[in-house]
Amino acid sequence: MDMQQKTSGPGPSAAPRIVIVGAGFAGLEVAKKLGRAGLEVTVVDRENHHLFQPLLYQVATAGLSATDIAEPIRKVLRGHESVTILLGEVTGIDASARRISLGDGGELAYEVLVLAAGAVDSYFGHDEWAAHAAGLKTLADAHHIRSRALLAFEEAERTTDPAEQKRLMTTAVVGGGPTGVELAGSLAELCRHTLADDFRNIAPENARILLIEAGPRLLAGFSNEASRYAEQRLRRLGVEVLTDTAVEDVRAGTIRIAGRDQAVGHTLWAAGVAASPLAAMLGAETDKGGRVLVDDTLAVPGMPGVYALGDLAHCPGPDGQPVPGLAQVAKQQGRHLGESLVRHIRDGSPLRPFRYRGRGNTAIVGRNAAVFEQGRFKVRGWFAWFAWVVVHVYLLVGFQNRVQVSIQWFWRYLTYERGARLVTEKDDLRG
Structure with missing residues (x-):
């Protein structure tokens, strides 16, 4: 089956066949810019939805x-x-034939290819850990983690074995970056407040949450002051923070750290990411994280008409280091490439170099607690938390989502209640 796109007219002046792979922040922005210009584009994604990953936790x-x-x-x-x-x-x-293959046996020809397929979890050479350490990249991952977290308390309520009860109520979160910090803080609030009065035979507020970081401090991309603040706030919530602690093994119901086995109900993985496997399929030069090396116009050297952006690309910043894998970076890259391609296709204008305009880094630690930093401007506490809320509501796609999330967060702030406490998967919690 050949699903080639139609060109917009005959002869050499016809608009090129443009294919965008991935409808995340970057891919959507490119598609919008090209679509507004009336250029024919095909967007390919394995999901039918755009996902706001920063709030997946x-x-x-x-x-x-x-x-x-x-x-x-x-x-x-x-x-x-x-x-x-x-x-x-x-x-x-097939970059030489300018054609991509699809899982149903179909093929799609292109003249311009934009790869914006994002990233996947990296287990640093231990892919076997994935079966017992759930990552957080898709809605399916989030539903799986939520079900396991809630089901652990249900199982603990039923058992009469104190050791098994303790295991079920212990969660290990691996990775002390923003995702791990936010995940550990939110789990702690769920246990300490939302579930505290819901059970009769167990005390959810006594659940153990271990945040394990191989490096010397949490939030390595932030200042030392922000790291200390995050650790203090997490400890206040009851999270056990373990820095300079590498994971040695992950098995069913057990995680090995510092030479000893720790029994856990489940392990959550937030320790690292690697580029989508599409980067390797392209056959271009990649960095050690599997990201495609691109020039400052987001073009892939040696592959005319091929561009990569977002978490899949290694894009150099002003200091020579790659720009960070953030939603704001992906959106800026998408808008820039879309506008640049429109000018290039219409009048042959050369592609303009991309310049990332940082709007600061932020991470939420818990209720009324967050960190925000942009250059020398550093804020912690309630103001940073409120700024985090405003920014994330603004970045959500769709007015309805913004309203719904604002209402739910306001209600949760007043009551500590969480309305999405559904167990949708029932599996063996020894995994």
Whole structure:
């Protein structure tokens, strides 16, 4: 089956066939810019929805529902008549033939290819750990974690074995970056407040949450002051913070750290990411994290018409270091590349170099506690927490989602209640 796109006219002046792989922050922004210009584009994604990943941990900890942070791709792009959406998984890229292969056996030709497929969890050479250490990249991951977290308390309520009860109520979070910190803090609030009065035979507020970081401090991308503040706030919530502690093994119901086995109900992985496997399929030069090396225009050297951006790309910043893998970076790259491609296709203007304009780094630690830093400007506490709330509501796709999330957060702030406490999977908690 050949699903080649139609060109917009005959002869050499016809607009190129443009294919965008991935409808995350970067891919959507490119599609919007090209769509507004009337250029024919095909967007391919293996999911039918755009996911706001920065709030995925809140779905995993019952704070929000899936529909609060996801929006159908077709809905987002339906105002752009020249944009076609295909639900499918890319299984191969033939850069020399300018063709991609899809999982259903189909093929799609391109003249311009934009890769924006994001990242996957990295287990640092121990892929076997993935079976027992749940990552957090998709809605399915979030539902799985939420079900396991809630089901652990249900199982602990039933058992009469104190050791098993203690194991079920112990969670290990691996990775002390923003995701790990936010996940550990949210889990602690879920246990200490939301679930505290819901059980009769157990005390959820006594659940153990271990935050394990191999480096010397949490939030390595922030200042030392922010790291200390985050650790203090987490400890106040009852989180046991273990720095300079590497994970040696992860097995069913057990994690090995510092030479000893720790029994756990489940292990959550927030320790690292690697580029989507599409980067390797392209056959271009990559860095040690598997990201495609691109020049300052986001083009892949040696592959005319191929661009990479977002978490899949290694894009140099002004200091020579790669720009960070943040949502704001992906959105800026998408807008820049979209505008640059429109000018290039219409009048042959050279592609402009991308310049990242940092808007600061932020991470939430718990209720009324967050850190925000931009250059010398550093804020901690309630003001940073409120800024985090405003920024994340603004970045959500869709007015309805912004309203729903604002209302739910306000209600949760007043009551500590979380309405998305549904167990949708029932599996063996020894895994």
